[in-house]
Amino acid sequence: MDGLINALYSIPVAGVLFQLAGYLVNVVPDISPLILQAATPIALAALCGVMCERAGVVNIGIEGIMITAAFVGWYSGVLLVPVLGTTAIGPFGMSLALVVALGVALASGVVISALHAWLSISVRADQIISGTIINIAAFGLTGYLNNLIAKTSPNGAGAFTQFRPPREVTDIPVIGWILNMFLNQGPIAMSVIVLVVIFQILLFRSRWGLRSRAVGEHPRAAETVGIDVIRVRYRNVLIGGVFAALGGAYLSMEATNSFQQGMTTGRGFIGLAAMIVGRWSPVGAFGAALLFSSSTALGNSIKFSPPSGDLGTILTSLPDQVYDALPYLVTIVILAGVVGRSIPPAADGQAYEREAAT
Amino acid sequence: MTTPDAPVRAPALEMRGITKRYPGVTANDHIDLDVRPGEIHALLGENGAGKTTLMNILYGLARPDEGAILLDGQEVNISGPSDAIARGINMVHQHFMLVPVFSIAENILLGEETMAGPIFLDRREARRGIVELGRRFGFEIDPDLRVGSLSVGWQQRVEILKALYRDAKILVLDEPTAVLTPQETEEIFAVLRRLAAEGHSIVFISHKLYEVLEIADRITVIRRGKVVGQRLPAETDEDDLAELMVGRGVQLTVDRGESHPADVAVRLEGLEVKDDRGSIAVRGVDLEVRSGEILGIAGVAGNGQDELVEAIVGLRHAAGGRIGLQGADITHASPRRINEAGVAYVPADRHRFGLVLSFPVADNLVLTDYYRRPYARGFIRNDEAIEATAEERIREYDVRTPSADVRAGTLSGGNQQKLVVARELSRDLKLLVLDQPTRGLDVGSIEFIHRQAIAKRDAGTAILLVSAELDEILELSDRIAVMYRGRIVAVRDGRTADKNEIGLLMATGGEARSPAAAIGPAV
C-alpha cells in the first residue's frame, strides 16, 4: 500500500496533485472542528443577512450588532458573576451568570436591529447609511467602554466549553471526522447547523417564509393580498438581530472568554459575502461560510505544518501572504466560476411606502 | 341580471361623495357610484379621469379625503387591503401584482395559503385546489410554472384566478382586457357572466367601448374626477359613450387616406433573433417597409413580434441576418446610433423600456436627446430648454399632469403611455416602430395618436406597427404581415384584407392546427 502511494507521489505533476490529496486527507479530519468554529460567526452573520434581505431590507450593520453583542455578553457576565456565582448548572460549563449574559447579549442585538429597522423601514432612511452608522457607533462605543472597564481587569463569567464526543464515535471510519466536526463543539457552534436546517425549511416551506419572500420581491403585490409589509420587515430584521448577536456572543463567550476591541474583524461583512455566494439561501450561505473558513484553516495549516516532499517545497516557496489571501481568492473563484450570477430579491434595499398612510 | 324595471335591491356597494386630492389634481371629485348584487357595472373615463384612484380607495390602497363607502347599506371604514379582502372585496389591478419568481400556485395562494398545520404550507393540496379552480373557470393550468416565464395573457389569467380564488362578493377588474386577444377576452367574459349570475357584483374598467357594451349591465362615465353620466347599454352606442367620456365628438375610426410609398426605408433579410431563454423566436424574416407606408404586423402575442422589434431598435442582438436602414447596415449598431439614425420606438412595456418612473415628466420627455443641444450645453443641462419643450409636448399631446416636474410614476397609466408617444413622435424620423402604441389609452387619445401616425406616414416616415388589436392593424395598415411562430406567413394589402382570414392566419399560421397551441402558456 505504502509502496503504491510512494509510486504515485513520484509521478511528475500528477504526483504533486496526489501529494496534495494525501495532505488534505491527513489534515482535514484533524482541523475539522476548527473549520466549523471559524465558520460559526460568519454563518450566523450570513443568516442574519438572509433573514433581512429576503424581506427586502439590506443590513450592513451586522458587524456592529455582532461587536455590540460580544461586548454586552461579556460585560453582563462581569456584572452577574458576583450576584449569580459561577457554579455550573448544566453541560457545556453553563453557569447561571453565563446563560443570563447570553440572553442579555441577544437582547442587545435585537435592540440595535430595532434601530436599523426603524431607520430603514419607518423613517425610510438610506439603508446603507443606517447600517454604516450602526457600525461606526458600535465600534466607537464598545471600544471606549472597554477601555474604561479593562483598566480594572474584571473577572468575567468565563466561556461555554466544548462537548467531547467519545473516541468510539470519532474513530468511526470515513464519517468519524465529520461527526467530530459537529460534536466537538460548544453550544453556539453546535446550534448553527440546527438553525441553518430549520431556517432553510421554514423559508421555503412555511407560510412565514412565503410571505417574507413575497415582501422582498414585490412588496406592493404582497400588500394587495393583505400582507402587512411593514410588520413582516420589522419581524425579520429583529429575528436577524438574534442571529447576528449569537455570532457576536460566540466570539466573546465561546471562542474566547473575554472581549477585545474590534474582535469581530470584518466577520459581519464576510457573512454578507457568504450570503451572496450562497444565493440568499441559509444552506448556501452556510456552505459558503464553511468554504471560507476551511480555506483559512488550510492556509494556516500549510503555513505552520507544511507537507513534505515536492509539494512542500512548492508550497513553502510561496510567500505567507498568499495563504492569508487564500479564502478571498477561493471566494472569488467560486463566485465567478461556480455560482454565476447571484440574483438578489427584487425589492432588496428599497423602502416601502404604504400609500394609504398618506 | 338586473334590468331597470326590476325591483331594485339594496346596492351591494355604494360610494358616496368620494373625493381624493393629490398635489395639483383632484383625482376624484365627489364621485357617487352604486353597484347592485349580481350586476356588472362598467366604469368608463378618459385617461387620468380617476377610475383607478376610486377603486384603490375601495380596496383600501388609498384614503379618501371626503366621502363614505357603504357595503350592503352599512357604512364601513376600509383600513387597508387586508380589511377590504375580509369584507369580501377583491381587485385585479391595472398593472400586474405578481411575484415573477414565484410559481402560479404561490402567487395565487399568497396571503390565503393552504396550510398543513399551523406553520407549513400544504403544497400538494394547494396544487390540487388551483388546478380545480382553473378547471371550474375553463383554464387548464400548470400551477408549478414560474409566473415570470408566462406570456402577458397568461399572467392576466393568473391575476384573475387570484381574485376568483378569494371568492369575493365584490370584484373589481381594472383594465383586465388591455393585453388580451379577443378570444382570451371572451373566456374572461364567460367567467364574469357566471359570477354575476351567482350573485357577485363586478366593477369592470376598460377603454374598449364595444367590450363595455357587450358585458355591462350599467355604465358610469367619469371625466376629470366627476361623474358625468350613467347609461344602460341598450340605450347607448360607442359614439355616445365616447362623446360623454371625452366631452366632444370622437371619430372612432380615423380615415387613413391614400398612402404614397416611396423607396424602401428598412429591409430585413433572413433575420433571426433569440428570446430570453435562448430559443429562436424570429426565424428568418424577410420584410421591407417603404417610406410613407404603414406596415402592420398581426399576430397573437408571443409569436416573435417583440423580439423582432427589439432587434430592429438595437435592444436585442440579431442571431443572424441583416437589418438595413436606407442602405446602411444597422444590424449590430447600438440603440443610440439607431436612434440617431432616425428610428423611434414606442415599446410595448412602458415600465420596462419607455420611462424612468422616478424621474420627472420633463426629463422623460427628453430622454432620447437630453445630451444634445439645446437640452445640454457641454456637460451642463439646460433646464429652461427642457422645461419649454416639455410644456409644449404636454400641451400638444394633452398629457394630464399637474406639472412637468412631478414623477412620471404618479401619472395614470394612459398618461404614461402618452409621454412615451409624445417623445418618440416629435422628431424627424425615417422609421417609426410602434409596439402596442395605444395600450390602455382612451378613445380620444387613440384617435389622436392614430392621426399623428398617419401624419407621420404622409410626411414620408416608414412605420412598423405591432398590435394585439387586430382592429387597430386593419384600421391603420397599408400592408399587413401575419406573424406566426417566428415567421411571416402571409402579407396582405391593408385595404382589401379580410378580418376573418387574418384572424385565422394568426391562430393557425395557415396550417390546419389547433389554435390553442399558439396561445398556450410559454414555457
Ligand SMILES: Nc1ncnc2c1ncn2[C@@H]1O[C@H](COP(=O)(O)OP(=O)(O)OP(=O)(O)O)[C@@H](O)[C@H]1O
Ligand atoms: N400616487 C399619486 N400621486 C399623485 N397623483 C396621482 C397619484 N395617483 C394618481 N394620481 C393622479 O390622479 C389622477 C387620476 O389617476 P387614475 O390613475 O385614477 O386615472 P385612471 O382613470 O385610472 O386613468 P387610466 O385610464 O389612464 O388608467 C391622475 O391625474 C394622476 O396623475
Ligand SMILES: [Mg+2]
Ligand atoms: Mg387606471
